[in-house]
Amino acid sequence: MSLCDLAPEYVRAISPYQPGRPIEEVARELNLDPASIVKLASNENPLGIGPKAKAAVAAQLGDLARYPDDAAFSLKHKIGQKFGVKESQIILGAGSNDILEFIAHAFLAPGVSSVYSQYTFAVYPLAVQATGATGIEVKAVDYGHDLEAMLAAIRPDTRVVWIANPNNPTGTLARPGDLIEFLEKCPKDVLVVLDEAYTEFLPAEKRSDSVNWLRQFPNLLVCRTFSKAYGLAGLRVGFALMSEEVAAIINRVRRPFNVNNLALAAAEAALDDMEFLRESVRINSEGMAQITGTLQRLGIPFIQSWGNFVTFHVGDAKALNQYMLQNGVILRPLAGYNMPNSLRVSIGLPQENARFIEVLEQALAD
Ligand SMILES: *Cc1c(COP(=O)(O)O)cnc(C)c1O
Numbered sequence: 001m002s003l004c005d006l007a008p009e010y011v012r013a014i015s016p017y018q019p020g021r022p023i024e025e026v027a028r029e030l031n032l033d034p035a036s037i038v039k040l041a042s043n044e045n046p047l048g049i050g051p052k053a054k055a056a057v058a059a060q061l062g063d064l065a066r067y068p069d070d071a072a073f074s075l076k077h078k079i080g081q082k083f084g085v086k087e088s089q090i091i092l093g094a095g096s097n098d099i100l101e102f103i104a105h106a107f108l109a110p111g112v113s114s115v116y117s118q119y120t121f122a123v124y125p126l127a128v129q130a131t132g133a134t135g136i137e138v139k140a141v142d143y144g145h146d147l148e149a150m151l152a153a154i155r156p157d158t159r160v161v162w163i164a165n166p167n168n169p170t171g172t173l174a175r176p177g178d179l180i181e182f183l184e185k186c187p188k189d190v191l192v193v194l195d196e197a198y199t200e201f202l203p204a205e206k207r208s209d210s211v212n213w214l215r216q217f218p219n220l221l222v223c224r225t226f227s228k229a230y231g232l233a234g235l236r237v238g239f240a241l242m243s244e245e246v247a248a249i250i251n252r253v254r255r256p257f258n259v260n261n262l263a264l265a266a267a268e269a270a271l272d273d274m275e276f277l278r279e280s281v282r283i284n285s286e287g288m289a290q291i292t293g294t295l296q297r298l299g300i301p302f303i304q305s306w307g308n309f310v311t312f313h314v315g316d317a318k319a320l321n322q323y324m325l326q327n328g329v330i331l332r333p334l335a336g337y338n339m340p341n342s343l344r345v346s347i348g349l350p351q352e353n354a355r356f357i358e359v360l361e362q363a364l365a366d
Contacts, residue, residue, distance in 0.1 A: 010110070010132040017122055018336050020346075021325075032328050038355045040346040041330040043168065043198075043309045045231035047283060047349070049266070050276030053232060056269035057262050068261045075259075075268045079239055082271060083211045088244045091251065092259045096197060096225040096238030100162075101127050103221065105253040107159045107191055108133035115153050116162040117145045119170050119337055121195065124162040133159070143303050143311075144172030147182045154190055161186065164195040165208065169334055169344045171305025176208040183217045191246065193221050197238075198307035200229035200277060201284055206306065211241055218243040226263075228308060229280045230270040237263035284308045287347035294357045298364065309346045317341050320363055327359040 004012070020041025027034040049057070076087040093099035100123050108114055110132035116124040118140040128135040136158070138150045145163055154161065163182075166173045179194070186192055194210055210222045221242040227233035237259055242250075259267075270276070288310065295302045295312050302312035311334065314320050321333045321343055332344040345356060 008132060010129055014126060014129050015336075017126055020332050021330050023330070026325060026328075026330055030326055037328040037330065038348060038352045039330045040348050040352060040356055041332045041344075042233070043228055043307065043346045044233045045228065045280055045308075046287075046347070046352060047231060047276070047280055049231050050270055050273045050280075052269040052273040052276065053230070053266040056265040057235075060261050060265045063261060066261070067257050068259060068264055070256050072259060072264055075239075075264050078268050078271050079241075083241060085211065085214065085241050086244065089214070089241055089247055091240045091242070091247055091254065092264075093238045093240070093254075094236040094258050094260070094263070095227060095233075096195070096223050096240065097123055098236070098258060099223055099238055099240045099250075100124065100193070100195070101130075102250050102253050103160060103191065103193060104128055104131050104133070106250045112157045112159045113155055114160040114162070115150055115158055117150065117164075117167070119143055119167070119339065120145070120162065121164045121168050122336065124164075128160075140170075142172065143167075143170040145174055147174060147178050151182060151185055154187060158187075158190055160191045160193060162193045162195065164197070166196075166198045166202070166306040168197065168307060169309070169311055169332065169337055169339075170303050171307045171310060172303065173202070173206060173306040174208075179208055179210075180213065183213060183220060186219070188219050191219055191221060192217070193223060195223045197223070197225045197228055199224065201281055201308055202306055214241060214243065218245065221246060226267045226270055229277055229284075230267070231276070231280060232263070232266050232270060235260075235263040235266050237267045239267075283349065284347050287350065287353050290350065290353045291345060291347060291356070294360070298361070309344050311339070311342050311344045313342050315341065317343050320360075323363045323366070324356075324359055327362070329356050329359050331356075 023037045076090045080087050104127035108131040113134040114128045115136045125135045136153050138153045223240040225238035300312050334342045
């Protein structure tokens, strides 16, 4: 038996996460000018980092020989004030991805199970699988979470349920009333992870009052990120709000210093830059109209999305994706999500969206 054969079966069975392809890699492979490439593959903020966050990063550069503040006092204080929670209810991560893994680590192990939806964020099944717990995938309805079926799928050995709202990669949204009903009916010994990575893009009337639900549901965890609307994907920083008890458990598996100095400073400044956030949301809703209007005009079916991306269905997604790549437009193929005939496009700047539209029309005409 080789060393690697001795790794747990459930680890060897993992097929790693497939990220959106980086510009440099595509440029190298297809011999394209990186400057001509438009990346609409990872739901990043097309405006880049906001001005306040950028200044905060610059101000930190002299201090990088020091470890960050592991308690993250300053950022947690700001988050606490903004969301009306105690610092002891906050967990920070190097991206919210980090936190999702801490959750799995803290609550899952061989012999227990975890529930998630079909067509949901690929990190949930991966994080579950890495612990040796059993993943229970519940069939989606109209590409979104079937909350009733998810409730019914919870077993006595279930410890964590994952809900992405809006969902990625489909963009579907659960209604606040349905989520509350889910929380009311969910056993209290099951942690409900409500992953709201795209919540900032929602109009106020569609948004869940999820942070206030924490008072009523101690088994709820609300996860947010600075990677999307806040424009800090490359710095890796996210946060989650929960009961003090759950935070204390998760803190046991959190690596020390898991969020770096630059990320802490940038995130704190980003929370104060409401102007940049508003602009990000505005650019997104205009771009969403630009892209979905075009898909409609071209007769290409798509899933109505509440995020900063839209998933559309084509006959041969693999061929179209290749054509788009060769013409310098990076999209996200969804074969890994068992959606082999679908592609996801992130909303970009108006000229990036226009380039996507131009190449798409060209592909259809060819
Ligand atoms: C992008 C995304 C995240 C956030 O990823 P980070 O690790 O914070 O960059 C979390 N959940 C969902 C559903 C996402 O789409």
